[in-house]
Amino acid sequence: MDSKTKRAALYRMVMPGHVCPYGLKSKWLLESHGYTVDDQWLRTRAEVDAFKAEHGVETTPQTFIDGQRIGGNDDLRRFFGKHGPAKGDTSYVPVIMVFAMTALMAAGASFTVSGSPFTLRAAEWFVSFSMCMLALLKLQDVERFSTMFLNYDLLARRWVPYAYVYPFAEGLAGVLMTAGALGWLSAPVALFIGGIGAASVLKAVYIDRRELKCACVGGSSNVPLGFVSLTENLMMIAMAAWMLVRPMGGM
Structure with a gap:
């Protein structure tokens, strides 16, 4: 026609x-x-x-x-051949967009400070900005986040208040890491919540083979629990370990 x-x-x-x-x-x-x-x-x-x-x-x-x-x-x-979401569909798009934006923010901040977007500081900011952004998404509705989080987090299922504490702890660690301040506090916090998170995802997804939605970008997301969720926690662990080896406050 x-x-x-x-x-x-x-x-x-x-x-x-x-x-x-x-x-x-x-x-x-x-x-x-x-x-x-x-x-x-x-x-x-x-x-x-x-x-x-x-x-x-x-x-x-x-x-x-x-x-x-x-x-x-x-x-x-x-x-017209475009994606039309169906009920129950899951997507990694929300968390990918978070990481893409925080990478650009880190590159922009690095360029402003040093004249180059590709620096070690940019890599550090990428992780800390990501932690801040993900914490912000969780804090939009802590009640819904905590409910989804309780589906798989090992510590939260034993001590429910941890589900409410988690986004505040992640945000605090992210802000301190961005500032390069109080590494003695931010590194252990990130190492603790990242370690528990990684273990929880590994057990739920790779051992128990459960199909769950991840609370990483808030309690209303359709992000599947899996590799990307594990990545968030591994990034925190790596950042904490790096800070313990080379504290940012001394750079």
């Missing part, structure tokens, strides 16, 4: 107090693929309910192409 003749019908909620964001995404996605969109607004709750009943669907927006119902925004993304 010629791109100029491609047409789609989109039914989405556009109410005085609410414009469906998924409807806006679907409209943009269709237009970006060359479709002329017959944009049908559902302006009241009654219109929405009537539309759902007529077509036997539970959600809006709904897209129709050549008279065939494609579905909601996730279905439309899959129709």
Whole structure:
């Protein structure tokens, strides 16, 4: 079909107090693929309910192409060959994005201080910035983090308060390591929580073969517990060991 003749019908909620964001995404996605969109607004709750009943669907927006119902925004993304998340899907993207951003931050800070983004200090900052960022994500909702953490952490399952202490300890160690201060405190803290964490992941994933979600980027994430989770803890262990060999405060 010629791109100029491609047409789609989109039914989405556009109410005085609410414009469906998924409807806006679907409209943009269709237009970006060359479709002329017959944009049908559902302006009241009654219109929405009537539309759902007529077509036997539970959600809006709904897209129709050549008279065939494609579905909601996730279905439309899959129709165009893009990833559309399904319920229960897991992804390493959140933690990869954290590490990518902290690596860039460390390189930027190093360039500002020394004129080069590739320094030993940049490597140290990458680890400490990562610890701070991951702690921040956990601290957004400590209750949800602690619940997920209790699924696998060996110490937390024996002493529940540790699940609440962990993100604060990780953040404290990260800040002190960034500053190169109080190595006598930050190194043992990082070594302790990193060691317990690594042992917990190894047991849960590689010995017990359990399929769990990791609490490393907070309690609402869909990051699978596994190699990336283990990496977070190994980074803390390596940083702590490095500090004990060459304290940052003396550099």
